[in-house]
Amino acid sequence: NAGVTQTPKFQVLKTGQSMTLQCAQDMNHNSMYWYRQDPGMGLRLIYYSASEGTTDKGEVPNGYNVSRLNKREFSLRLESAAPSQTSVYFCASSPWPDRPKAFFGQGTRLTVV
Amino acid sequence: TQLLEQSPQFLSIQEGENLTVYCNSSSVFSSLQWYRQEPGEGPVLLVTVVTGGEVKKLKRLTFQFGDARKDSSLHITAAQPGDTGLYLCAGDFNDYKLSFGAGTTVTVRA
Numbered sequence: 001n002a003g004v005t006q007t008p009k010f011q012v013l014k015t016g017q018s019m020t021l022q023c024a025q026d027m028n029h030n031s032m033y034w035y036r037q038d039p040g041m042g043l044r045l046i047y048y049s050a051s052e053g054t055t056d057k058g059e060v061p062n063g064y065n066v067s068r069l070n071k072r073e074f075s076l077r078l079e080s081a082a083p084s085q086t087s088v089y090f091c092a093s094s095p096w097p098d099r100p101k102a103f104f105g106q107g108t109r110l111t112v113v
Numbered sequence: 114t115q116l117l118e119q120s121p122q123f124l125s126i127q128e129g130e131n132l133t134v135y136c137n138s139s140s141v142f143s144s145l146q147w148y149r150q151e152p153g154e155g156p157v158l159l160v161t162v163v164t165g166g167e168v169k170k171l172k173r174l175t176f177q178f179g180d181a182r183k184d185s186s187l188h189i190t191a192a193q194p195g196d197t198g199l200y201l202c203a204g205d206f207n208d209y210k211l212s213f214g215a216g217t218t219v220t221v222r223a
Contacts, residue, residue, distance in 0.1 A: 042216050043201065044213075045210060048210060092155070094209075102148075102156070104157070
């Protein structure tokens with residue numbers, strides 16, 4: 001039962017470096033999401049993909065890009081990391097158009113120094 | 114600005130006590146969900162409520178959706194240390210996005 005798998009689990013970047021967070025789900029879900037979680041702020045939506053071939057901005061998209069590579073995979077790219085992007089990043093999938101119920105990965109803890 | 118306001122932010126109680134967590138919004142939601150998150154893990158769905166006034170029970174947990182579908186509560190009876198975690202509510206507007214509250218950190222002391 002893999003569910004939603006994120007890699008890496010931990011990452012330290014220097015300011016200005018780039019990196020891609022990977023996410024894959026094996027539940028045949030149509031929709032996938034990227035959230036960031038910061039203390040006291042809950043989960044904020046960065047980008048989402050309602051279905052394969054489409055992506056849309058969420059609440060906090062600045063500084064990020066995404067790619068829905070296929071139905072299974074949805075990656076998040078930081079082109080030029082900034083300390084403000086230090087956070088825990090969660091990927092999620094949902095069997096939309098069924099009632100939205102998100103299944104989350106274990107998260108990537110990213111520190112930008 | 115959070116679309117969903119959760120209260121309280123922190124809650125610490127003794128084992129065996131009851132607790133209630135609230136989730137409020139000025140918006141009407143198509144559905145509202147509750148998740149629990151443990152340290153180092155992603156949130157896990159507990160329940161989805163859809164109908165105004167709906168009440169759902171999951172063992173010692175009772176979830177209620179307000180009549181106007183703008184608010185919800187989570188009540189835990191006889192809390193146990195295993196109930197410790199971050200409780201998050203999330204709502205949707207019948208589109209693809211889920212909006213989350215900031216969460217309530219619950220600590221149950223043995």
